[in-house]
Amino acid sequence: MTSADAPLGRPLVQGFDQRLQGLIETMYPDERKRPGYTRLAKEIREVTGGAISGTYLWELATGKKRNVTLEQLDVLAEFFGVPPEYFLSSEVAERVDAQLKVAIALRDARVRSIALRADGLSAQTLDALLVMVNEARKLERLSPVEDADGGAATNRQPGAQGSGTTD
Known part of the structure; x- marks a missing residue:
C-alpha cells in the first residue's frame, strides 16, 4: 500500500x-x-x-x-x-521543497555564475533577464518555474516593478 x-x-x-x-x-x-x-x-x-x-x-x-x-x-x-x-x-514540505529546488539548481556552476553576475543589476535589467530566461525555457520546452512566493513566474514587462508580492 x-x-x-x-x-x-x-x-x-x-x-x-x-x-x-x-x-x-x-x-x-x-x-x-x-x-x-x-x-x-x-x-x-x-x-x-x-x-x-x-x-x-x-x-x-x-x-x-x-x-x-x-x-x-x-x-x-x-x-x-x-x-x-x-x-x-504538506505546507511545510512544500516550503522546504521550494528551498531544495533552489539548492539543487545552485549545484550547477553555470547557474551560480549567472546568479552572482546578476547581483547588483537594476530592477529593470533583472526583469529583462527574467523575460529572456522564461523565453529560453519555452524554447527548450521546460516547465515554468515558480517564483519564491509560490506563483508561476510570468514574463514581466522590462521596467515593471517586480516585488513578488500580490495585492
Whole structure:
C-alpha cells in the first residue's frame, strides 16, 4: 500500500514515503552513487548518533511501514537537514521543497555564475533577464518555474516593478 492509498483519516502519514524518497534522491542525485538503505542507515547513525536499520528505512521509504517513532523522525530530520514537520505537514514540505529546488539548481556552476553576475543589476535589467530566461525555457520546452512566493513566474514587462508580492 503506497501513501496514495493511505486512508483519508490518517493525514499525518500521507506522503511520508514520497517525502523520504525525495530527500534521498535530492541528497544523492546520481542514482549510480546513491547508497543502498543499509549503507544509508549506517551514514545516518554516524552523522546523528540515532539508530535506524536499513530494512526499516527501506520500509519507510517504500510505504511498507508507517509507524515511525518521534525519535526516528528527529533522526531523519536531522540527517536530511529539514524540520521534523517536513514529514508531517504538506505546507511545510512544500516550503522546504521550494528551498531544495533552489539548492539543487545552485549545484550547477553555470547557474551560480549567472546568479552572482546578476547581483547588483537594476530592477529593470533583472526583469529583462527574467523575460529572456522564461523565453529560453519555452524554447527548450521546460516547465515554468515558480517564483519564491509560490506563483508561476510570468514574463514581466522590462521596467515593471517586480516585488513578488500580490495585492
